[in-house]
Each structure stands twice: as C-alpha cells, then as structure tokens.
Amino acid sequence: MSHVPEYDLILWRFPHDPALPHLRQLVNLLAVQQHLPAEGLRKIGIQGTAQVLAHQVVNYRPEIRCTNRYNLYDSTHDRTYQLFGKTFGDSQGQTLYERLQYFWERCLADQEAMTIAQPLGYSAAINTVWQRGAPGTPLLHVLNTSNYKPYIATVAKGLASLHASDIRDLAVHSPASHLVETHKKLSKLSDAIPRLSEACGDVADEVERTAPHSSTIPFRPIHWDFHVDQLLADNGRLVFCDLDELVIGDPVQDLANFVVDLQFRHGDHEFVHLITTEGWHQYQRLVDWPVSIERFAWHVRLQLVNKAYRQYLRFAPGFEETVERIIRSAQRGLLQ
Template sequence: MISSVLSDSKLSFLIAAIDPTMVQACFQSHVSVWVGDNAKIAIYNIRVVRHKFGKRCLIEYDVEVNHAGTSEFMTWMGKVRAKGLDRTSYQLQCKLWQQGFEANSSDGISVPEPIGTVPEWQMWLQRKVPGTIATVLLPNAEGHTLAHRIAAALCKLHRTQILPDRHHGIEQELAILHDRLDRVAQQFPQWQRRLERILDECDRTAGRIESPHVCGIHRDFYPDQVLINDSRLYLLDFDLYTTGDPGLDAGNFNGHLIEQGLRSFHDPAVLASQQTAFTERFIHQSGAAVLDSVETYTTLTLVRHIYLSTQFPDRQPFTEQLLELCEQRLLHPKFRYF
C-alpha cells in the first residue's frame, strides 16, 4: 500500500506524511494546542490503513506525548482528502465532543477525540479508540441489549442542535436509487423490467411519508459505524452528516441488519429480534410518527444494496436474492422483519 501512496500524483504530499522525521516536526508545530506548548511528540510507527487512489487516504500514527517527563502512548488517525482539508467534518467532531460526546460522558456515548489539522497535508486528526464494531457483536447473545444502546446513541445524536447547511431528503434519496438501479439494469438487462417496477414502487412508497421533523442526521448509520468498548459506545465517521429525516438513519441501520443476515447467515430474518429491540427503543425516544419513515427507509436501503452487491465479488452471489427480497417488501406491505 505504501507504493500505491507514493505513486498517487493527486496526493503527492503524502510522501512527507509517511516520513517519521517530517511527521514529528509537523505534528509538533500543528497540534501544540492539543498536546500543550511544552509537550514533546515522538512518532514510533506509521501505517497506511486505507488508500483510495486519487481520492483519500487514512493513516495511523503511533505517538508518544511527553509532558514534563511523563509519557502517554496513543494512536492518532489522519484523514486525508484529495479535494482539500475536510474542515466541516473536523469542526463537527469538535462540536460533538464539546456537546456531550466527550470520552467520559456520563451516558457512555462518545465520539473519538479530535486532535487538530495539518492543512498542508489536507489532513485532520482524531484519536483512535479501542473496541469492536457492532457488526461483530450484534449477532451474539447480548445483541438485543446492544441494539437498545445503539438506538439510544442515535437518538442522542438527533437531539443535538448542530445543523449543517446541507440537506438530504427523500427526493435526493430516490434520485440516488434511480441512478444506481439504472446502472444495475445496464449490467443485467434481463432484470430491467423488475428493476423499473421496484423503482416505481419506491417512488409510491416514499410519497406516503409525511413531512418529517428535520434534525442533524448521520446519513451513513449502520453497525460498522458503532464501536463498542465495554460500557462505552463510540459513533464514527460523520463525513455525510446533514439535515434530514431521523427515520433515514434508523431505516438505514435496519436495512443493513437485514442485508447482513442474508449475506452472513443466509437468512434475512436472523437478526429480526435485534431489529425489533433497536426500532422499539428508537420509536420510544423519537415518537411513533417516525415509524412509517423508518420502515420506508429500511426498504430503500435494501434497494440500494441491490446495486452495492454488484460492486463486490463476495456480495454478487446475493444480488438476485436482494432483488427478490425488495420485490417482496414493496409488493406486500405487511412483509417486515420487525
């Protein structure tokens, strides 16, 4: 992966971002507010974790921060974007940290601590937190309890008063689905009429959603975005944070659970009880009026997974099963997994 980074002309500055000497000097200069003016930073290891050529990169830095002879060891995650420093995501992380999502929050719900920015590398830094993603833990015996906790964490996020300028509504969601399923139809022309019917039903179903209460939403909320460390739960990756219908986040989460059940256990209903626990807690805290929205966005998420399944070799065997599942949900409104 290092060789890929070194050959990426759109991210050519990463040559410096993976050089320990240059990183140490740069961090010492840029994150003094966080570490303290008299603290010393030492870099022990650098790992390129993910690299999407010409677009973005995720780098981990093992760091020692020394305060007056006392050392603290930690890992920082540097998020790099080719089109420029993502100040919006960094500032959002800072606001969440300051408004109840700090490391020792009393409710056990946090976000990773923001560290600072390195503008010349188009990078912002956050502290890496330990834990296991919810995708792994939800199928276990404690999955129902965990689903309750995740719903509470999502509702906490929705209650914040952090409202970005951008908005994502049902019109934008349907536009994405039409675009993605058109691509599937080009790849599998034998399914074109079935896909067109699914899109028609999606349009009709979405048209019945009442105007939602708009709040700040994650917009990419699913079990991989939740990290569990004993009694503490961390919410991750707010790159798509926007204003929108809170039911989108809950529906997206449930849709991913159904897809996970199908792909990992060959049974789309295997995690139904976890869905029920999650949805009941979410509706209890958000209000019954959002239930139709949750159900609709659950279906729309599954429809989007038809396209997503075509993009990964290990998911392609499930494309037609997802197609059939979406047909069943849309043509038989009583068909639900919660």
C-alpha cells in the first residue's frame, strides 16, 4: 500500500484491500477451500471437500465489497458446480444471507414469487455470503420481438412479488433523499461541463417542481438497482440477482430504472418502447397500489441524471457529448 500525497490518494494492489483484509484468501484457490459452506454444499449433493478449479472476480468495489465466481469439482460424483461468494468489509453479509434465505424459501413455497439463486451459507470469518450459481443466459442476450411479452410478464410478476414482500429492517428512501442526490450530481455536471449549466439547471428545477409528495407513494421494499443485467433467463424462467441494496421506496422506481437502463443497452428504441408499455400494463395489473405515470416519469428523469453522472465519472473519450445527449433527454423528459 502506498500514499501519494500530491493526489491525496492511497493505492494498493488487488487483492490487498485494507478494508477487505480477507480478500486475499478468497482469490487463492487453496485458501478459499477452508471457507466453503460445507452444510450448504451438502444440500446440493456435494459430499466431502470440493476442489476449487477456477476463480474469477465478477465485481469489485474497493473498500466496500467484492463478488467472486468459483468452479467447484465434486470428485465423488464427478460433477462440477458454480458458486458465488460476495464478501464485505463488515458483517452486513449476515443480513444479506438472511434476506436471501427468506426469498429462497418464499420462491420454493410459491411458484408466482420472485425466483433467486439458492443461498448456501455465510462465513463470518471472511464476511462472505455464498450462493449457488444459477443456470441461465443474461436476459438481454435472448430478448427479442418474438418472446418479449412472456419475459416482461415474468419481470413484472417478479417485481410485484418483491414489492409485496414483508422483508424488514430496510432503510427508507424518500423523494427528499432523491432530490438531494440529484441536485448534487447536476451541480457537479454543470461545473465539469459549463455549456450544460443552463440545461442542468432546467432539469434541477423540473425534478424539484414535479417531485411527488411522500403521502402519495405506496412505500414498499424495492430492488433499488434494478436493470436488465440483474436477470438470467432459463427456459422461460427468470432468476433475479443482487438483492443487497434493497430499500423501502417507490415501487415505480424499479420500473423506471429497468427501462432507462434498457434503452442504453438495446439499440432498437421502438422495441424498448414496446417493452416499456408491456411492462407497465403487466405490473399495473398485478399490484393493489396506485401506479402513477407521473411518478414513473419523475423517476425516469432521475435515472437519466444518474446515467449522465456515471458517464462523467468514467471520463471516457468523448464523455462530454454523451453526457450532453443524456441531459438533453432528461431536460425533455423523454426515453429515446
């Protein structure tokens, strides 16, 4: 680990993360074996000690968490398995494991409930949640005009199931919280790209003017970071992933996040419009609370600001033009 005072930075080489000191054990094929969830592995038919054949980092947020994928070999039955381990800097993984167990038992008891990959255990010594790898292909790779209706119906059904759950002890995210975050991001974008100052100001004024009152929102558990890459398709079934950021919030936020993200990942905007319309009607049919188009439009605008801000943080060549295009879209309040 090195201190670079001229940039006010502390640098380290992966996996020597000071906030995740156990990470080096998780990327070592031999060391990680002692932390595998033995009881959970027995539940899926693995007897004895499984051999870790391969490891890959799936997602890493320095000083916060790291998700790793492992290929395991069961020599007793000559079978291979895929296992995911999500590690944290503290014990929040225990809460996540209990949450996953709740949703797993729920989907076993109710075929209409949101489907998730099977949780296999929690290792307190390394702050890691273990989950079996689910079969399937990322939804974006299989979604097309011939199959989108049943898939989007399943998306709506899964979201409605999540939103109707009675999962507890989640933070509450209100419109006021959204406004604070959005104003900060727009201010930074305005400073970074001065020619967008007026447009950013217009968006800030509009989100302030159209912000829903908390009393109009049916606060429910929501995914918070819901996008198409959180879904695996397997013979018509969908597996929902990454449930570690759930909050209590406005259910239509998940719908808005999904369709805004989809328009940036799929080149056919007419197709995205069809998906948006289908998802809206399917979801509205499934829930008992009001599904407001005004709140949906408000969250679409917020998510466009989030997309613009992420482009700014990436600082890729030509990012100014990309940010401008997204902010202009947020200014108009359009999905395009």
